[in-house]
Amino acid sequence: MRTAVEIRELSYRYPQNGRLALDQLSFSVAEDECIGLLGPNGAGKSTLLLHLNGLLPERFRATPNVWIAGEPVGPKNLEPVRQRVGLLFQDPDDQLISATVFEDVAFGPRQLGVQGAILNSLVEQCLAQVGLSGFGDRQAHRLSHGEKRRVCLAGVLACKPSVLVLDEPTSDLDPRGRREFKALLQTLPGAKIIATHDLELVADLCSRVVILDEGKLVAEGPTVKLLSNEELMLAHGLEKPHSLLHRHPHGPAA
């Protein structure tokens, strides 16, 4: 299977305070693979995600550290990289910039030169994909939190990315919203990287997890194996998810 995302020896220091946010990170994600990015608050998860879209670092080094579909991320190919990597931000209000749902979903494709009837049908198709058909004329600030998140996802999908990068996609959602959003994510093709504290989501969706702590990669491996390791989980501000605590003895092996 081909590699969708490759990260090699990626380090990053915050320019404001000089603190090391990412320390020599290396791992890769295959096409159609879904991985969970775990770690305590301040571990560097969100900072890492911004690197995948070329939003960080502020100044690119001569040797690249991130490759998307085999292409190094650098100042010369930011546009294609941003089209290939769809980034869903943690706070939907940061991402939902237009007054109406239609305008917001159309924002990305317009940057790519899509217009007219093709744009209209693309927006409607993406809204249908996230279960919001007919929401085009709705005012963005009148939507519920869950709806805002779905609109943001539709806006990302409208750019037809091959890699989906999701930052805390289920935070602030009620249990039903979380369940529906999880089901929605399951239907989406392509590679997915999910940074989250929602371990149940990871246990259900991700085949592999990467655990970060203080900017370092501390563990990487199959989801059930790592999440079942209570000692490892507790050492890095996490805990074994309920679904694994109560797993049936004759169910899938840990």
Add this chain to the structure above:
Amino acid sequence: MAFRNTSARAKLLAALLIVTFTVLLPRRPDVLYLIPATVLVLLWPLCRMPLVYAVRRLFVAEFFILGIAFLALVAPASTPIFLSTLLKSNLCVFTMLLLTWTTPFQDVLQELRRLRFPPVMLTTLALMYRYLPVLAEESRRMSRARASRTFSRRRFAAWQNLSLIIGQLFVRSADRAERIYLAMCARGWK
């Protein structure tokens, strides 16, 4: 409602005409001020804008208007300028209130785009319209959280709290602006 179905372009151009005419009036109270005032008074009942709606919004704008008008008082023999600034500003704000009451903001923006207004200005206006409710909600949350930990009824404490909230709102808005910019870039904004 009257004027709801009139084209947005006609309403926008009429509003701009009234504003331009008002701004160009002499810098002293003059009988000419009666012209835009009469036009607005005649249009008001046709637009069916509620009095409370207009008064509330004028009240908010009044602080800014007075702030600018008072600056004129610093100069010698400035009372006519002070009064004309008050008159002009209130007439212009009232014109805009009538426009926004009868025309959805999206339509105003669309017309401005068709009239080839600078895109940066239109993006700024669109973002402002989108994020005003977000900022209002954020300030409400902060003020509630402050109030829950405020145990003094002294007026000074209330003012102090308000200043802290305004300061915090500025800092948070700057942070949010940074995140919004990143989110726009992530979707191909150049």
